[in-house]
């Protein structure tokens with residue numbers, strides 16, 4: 109949440125920062141702002157709204173500068189308005205800060221500062237932070253670097269910050285704890301950003317800051333220290349991301365591009381790991397601790413949002429193939445009770461961004477209780493990827509649309525591979541079934557391709573239902589998490605109220621909602637609960653509900669009772685979510701577009717939720 113970018117070097121800072129902010133807008137888009145330094149001094153320009161509004165706001169201003177910081181906000185403290193937008197000035201206006209995170213003890217610091225005469229222009233914790241730093245600098249008569257260090261030792265909470273100073277025109281000071289921050293090392297230039305996407309166009313050499321590290325960039329030198337003032341050796345990594353992976357490539361929205369990328373992202377996920385013809389299945393990330401999973405008494409999956417839905421699919425797969433009991437927990441709930449984690453329990457944390465604050469905190473809690481944690485992340489080098497003992501990347505490539513699509517299918521792909529690998533080692537799957545599953549897995553990209561070919565039909569159905577005010581999504585077994593995911597996609601981007609339910613549970617409540625205005629999406633592919641779902645469809649029809657059914661190709665029964673049917677290719681029921689979710693992604697996409705919603709940046713949401 110909140111995206112930050114900073115630049116110092118030989119280029120004009122403004123275009124680098126604006127472009128970077130646009131790439132980070134998925135992290136929040138309540139307001140945007142920049143600070144630059146030139147003959148007019150240290151100037152802050154900020155505006156409620158999107159980066160495009162900021163661009164308009166600065167027209168005609170002197171924004172030429174070789175150094176600058178920029179911010180795109182997802183509001184935590186204070187409503188989204190111009191005053192609360194970042195950057196924030198210090199009291200003297202000699203310093204400016206951008207901040208991603210939350211300072212939890214800000215109100216006591218604010219009170220102290222107010223007693224000393226400080227006046228605040230915003231309601232934010234971030235403004236308090238920069239006033240605090242300046243106050244320390246003055247009262248200790250120390251350097252800015254030292255003041256930042258002292259302040260960081262006093263604040264509680266999460267932060268990725270970058271500070272610039274009017275009096276030191278070649279200095280940027282950055283620090284992180286809990287919120288991500290990447291430093292890009294160019295030739296005589298430096299970039300700082302919440303993720304690598306604003307940087308890759310200029311350099312592929314980056315350093316991911318660790319918690320409690322401070323980066324000092326001064327006159328072309330770059331030093332990292334910890335908050336005890338000990339110099340650290342930076343670990344320089346080479347980025348492998350391609351620029352085209354973060355551009356729309358001719359698609360009107362990132363979400364549509366990402367939906368269409370799924371055949372490739374699933375294949376990428378297999379690459380070097382799966383070969384059905386030789387029976388090869390190996391996740392390189394599961395080595396040292398793989399036996400822990402093989403011998404696990406229980407698996408606990410922790411995640412949020414769409415990743416939690418992938419966790420539910422994994423629950424069914426692990427229980428079916430590995431015969432290990434699985435619990436799937438919302439990370440936010442897990443961390444605030446006193447969960448029972450015993451020796452022999454294994455935790456799997458799933459996260460696209462690898463930065464979700466609740467998931468990170470849940471990992472730390474589970475670790476403190478001695479659990480072994482496996483991570484399933486998409487973003488390489490992310491905090492969760494680094495906080496887990498071992499793990500497997502999903503290799504889906506950057507996902508920029510706020511509504512997760514290709515990350516979901518990649519997560520299920522990785523988790524299926526994990527489960528099959530473990531099942532084979534435990535001897536809980538027959539060799540025949542194991543090979544059948546590997547062969548079937550390899551056919552999934554082609555089947556997803558066929559599901560994507562349904563786009564035109566789904567667009568027509570969307571036209572018919574675009575004005576609905578409610579939707580119900582029903583599925584059973586492996587298709588139950590798909591129903592939840594379908595409903596989540598629709599509400600996230602079209603703002604239509606939608607509920608996902610296990611089809612059989614419908615009669616315990618949601619059935620009361622059904623009338624001639626209620627569209628009910630059944631995920632009713634041919635599987636072990638098919639007949640039961642057919643009965644549920646009849647029940648909805650009997651109450652005049654409007655049925656849209658996702659069925660297996662060649663099904664003749666459900667088309668005779670549903671108002672609309674969408675036929676997807678057959679596959680093993682354990683892998684069906686990879687295929688059956690695709691029409692639901694397209695349905696929500698088209699409905700949202702038809703309703704004029706901002707598909708890639710839905711209101712109030714952010715992609716990377718770094719606050720709890």
Ligand code: G6P
Pocket residue numbers: 412413414415458459460461462463464467510511512713714715716717
């Ligand atoms: C946010 C996003 C969702 C995502 C969830 C978990 O709510 O809008 O799309 O599923 O966070 O994020 P993660 O990065 O941990 O998978």
